[in-house]
Amino acid sequence: MMGLLIGAALAVSGAAVQGLFRNPLADPTLIGIASGAALAAVAVIVLGATLFAGLTAWLGLYTLPLAAFVGGMATTLLVYRLASNGGRTVVTTLLLAGIAINALTGAATGLLTFVATDEQLRSITFWGLGSLGGATWQSVATVTPFVILPLIGIPYLARPLNVLLLGEAEAGHLGVNVERVKQVIVLLVALAVGATVSVAGIIGFVGLVTPHLLRLLVGPDHRRLLPGSALLGATLLLAADLIARTIVIPAELPIGIVTAMLGAPFFLWLLLQDRRHSF
Amino acid sequence: MTLETLEVSFKIGPKTLLQNISLTVEPGQVVAVVGPNGAGKSTLLKILSGDLRPGMGKVLLQGNPLAAWPLRERARMRAVLPQQSRLQFPFTTLEVALMGRMPHTSGREGQRDYEIARAALAAADVLHLAGRLYPTLSGGEQQRAQLARVLAQIWEAPPQGRRYLLLDEPTTSLDLAHQHDTLHLARDFARQGVGVLTILHDLNLAAQYADRVLMLRSGRQIAWGPPPQVLTPPLIQAAFDIAVTVLPHPQLGCPLVVSTPEKINRN
16 A cells, blocks of 8 residues: 555656656756655654653653654755746756755765664665565555645646746746646655655655656656656555565565665666667 | 747856847737847747746746736747758658647647648648658758747637747758748748747848847847847857858848858957
8 A cells, every 4th residue: 555655656746757858868856855854863863862852751752753754854945945036947957956866865864874773774764775664554545645745736737737848038928837747846856756755764766767668658748757656656556565475584684775676777777768768 | 919038048057058038029010030159049049938937037928928828829829940850750740730739729730720731731841751651851841840839829810819839940951942932931920920040150141031139149148139239240240259241132132141261250
């Protein structure tokens, strides 16, 4: 169940972000959501017993997911704020700000890892690789609303996303309120990705690979691409979960390893294809 | 009822890009904007399309401030052809033309939208490429596909009546025949009551197809009027720093601008 939700959310977010950035190689992790969420989670794991003792005691088991969720939202808002200038968002600046924030949160996460105890390290590693192992019916219930809202909301923006691919000015000339569309998409994507990272860690490449496969099948029209991505993303993650659970029985491999093993070579192959077609 | 600018000025920092420009695009007319690089032609077009807001002065569409029109309603009345469009995603040429129907439909495009998109592709002479993927087209073919998209956008007169077409250097990457085809199309649309404004580099195309010419230099208006009044050797010299001879066109009677290179005078 969790796998289906997360797969759908990541794939739809990936498709939306690729459309927004007019770049088929974009990924939700690019704008800082995933790494921000990761930083917040690691901070809670390492400092939870000391610095945030009161908070941890109060929120109990919910601390880690909530922290990741808040961290993801905060980073996205920060990157978005950095990139918007006088009410307009420059997409290249948004991407570059995302890269800078990714580096910064990466360094901060590294620093926290450095001071962590051995026991904490195991927890960080396992969580950071991405795993559905921690999913319970309770955590499914917690994240469902945060995932369902973007899953329903993003496909409503399919046509604006289509003409946005022509360019922002062109979309404006066709009557699209470009700034509004960008804000809503960033917010919905932050919701979806923040929620998934909070329960399952960073599961890479689903958001990148799924829309790509689908474009080969149904073309780039977001009216087919977005619902299709939800279905295929859910299916792919379920398949990856099956592999993760069976390949090293009786242990369970973190699913992030499986998706990266399958996704990264695919990504490289895409880059090569792209190079061949462009020149 | 027109699309007009009233004493519009535009500055970026200390640099004045446009100063006191007043011009009117009337339905049924083709207005050409000419001038050297950096004269402010594209800035003027962006102000007319609503992409930039003038620092001073007004832009009026049908007598009301441009910014007061809802985006979608604006999009039903006027279409804008950009200089170039970098669409990297594998849409077919037909799908690109269909995007022009966006302001007129909600949800899926209907039968009529497909008919209009195909007619616009035929008008832009790219119907034979309808099934091809846009990124695989040549530069000139892409420009004509974009032309089809903006034509599809204002193919039929909206209930309010008026339509406007803004073209930013529509002939740049086209061969000679298609340059003339494109401006013929602009004329055809003007004949149907569309107000057309086009930025042109070729003064002879402006002479042949425009009803009025606006000549700019460094953001200032050098001249504004019918081609024979604007395309004169002294005014062209003032705008472009180049000496020319202007002859009557042997068949059309419009001005024919011929450069006289030995007298090039650049300071």
